[in-house]
Amino acid sequence: xxxxxxxxxxxxxxxxxxxxxxxxxxxxxxxxxxxxxxxxxxxxxxxxxxxxxxxxxxxxxxxxxxxxxxxxxxxxxxxxxxxxxxxxxxxxxxxxxxxxxxxxxxxxxxxxx
Amino acid sequence: xxxxxxxxxxxxxxxxxxxxxxxxxxxxxxxxxxxxxxxxxxxxxxxxxxxxxxxxxxxxxxxxxxxxxxxxxxxxxxxxxxxxxxxxxxxxxxxxxxxxxxxxxxxxxxxxxxxxxxxxxxxxxxxxxxxxxxxx
Numbered sequence: 001x002x003x004x005x006x007x008x009x010x011x012x013x014x015x016x017x018x019x020x021x022x023x024x025x026x027x028x029x030x031x032x033x034x035x036x037x038x039x040x041x042x043x044x045x046x047x048x049x050x051x052x053x054x055x056x057x058x059x060x061x062x063x064x065x066x067x068x069x070x071x072x073x074x075x076x077x078x079x080x081x082x083x084x085x086x087x088x089x090x091x092x093x094x095x096x097x098x099x100x101x102x103x104x105x106x107x108x109x110x111x112x113x
Numbered sequence: 114x115x116x117x118x119x120x121x122x123x124x125x126x127x128x129x130x131x132x133x134x135x136x137x138x139x140x141x142x143x144x145x146x147x148x149x150x151x152x153x154x155x156x157x158x159x160x161x162x163x164x165x166x167x168x169x170x171x172x173x174x175x176x177x178x179x180x181x182x183x184x185x186x187x188x189x190x191x192x193x194x195x196x197x198x199x200x201x202x203x204x205x206x207x208x209x210x211x212x213x214x215x216x217x218x219x220x221x222x223x224x225x226x227x228x229x230x231x232x233x234x235x236x237x238x239x240x241x242x243x244x245x246x247x248x249x
Contacts, residue, residue, distance in 0.1 A: 002249050013175045027204055049242050113245045
């Protein structure tokens with residue numbers, strides 16, 4: 001199975017912390033997240049096979065967007081699909097990763113397969 | 114007794130049926146041909162670099178978690194070999210070519226076990242995007 005690794009790296013490119021999203025959960029996320037104007041930071045993950053990056057000053061906005069989308073997804077009965085719990089779990093983990101990146105003032109890299 | 118007009122009418126109907134059948138057969142043939150058309154995988158520098166830097170054992174620490182091809186495999190050859198299988202369309206329009214190498218070609222990160230299977234991802238037109246051990 002392919003993965004998009006979302007990582008915090010130190011200045012020597014060693015991993016400090018990471019999470020991963022598999023291709024199925026990624027597909028569910030992108031299908032449901034909607035148009036880019038609503039969640040522009042999450043939409044940056046749209047291409048599963050292309051890298052993405054969140055600069056340090058962008059991480060707070062990303063974290064807010066993840067939390068907002070998670071609350072919408074968690075509360076809406078209309079968003080009912082098989083992999084919903086996996087998407088919500090991923091969003092929670094990603095929020096925690098953002099908090100860690102913020103505490104260290106580091107960027108977040110999304111590294112594709 | 115069959116009248117000449119009946120015969121002409123039957124002939125016209127028969128002709129119409131033949132024409133309709135012919136159109137239907139042509140449609141089926143065209144549909145099948147469309148189904149079978151697949152692009153040839155086009156090796157791209159970016160795609161090959163993308164696969165090699167992530168999926169070979171190397172010093173790039175940011176890719177340490179990725180599935181890795183075994184050191185003795187030739188990645189460009191594996192990619193070319195994928196032309197022998199039929200690709201599957203991905204939701205984003207790309208193509209996934211899943212190949213059984215016949216022998217172990219890499220280590221799958223999920224199982225941490227050797228695998229014979231590998232995947233080549235291309236654009237719908239065949240340009241290489243990436244390749245990695247295991248399934249998509």
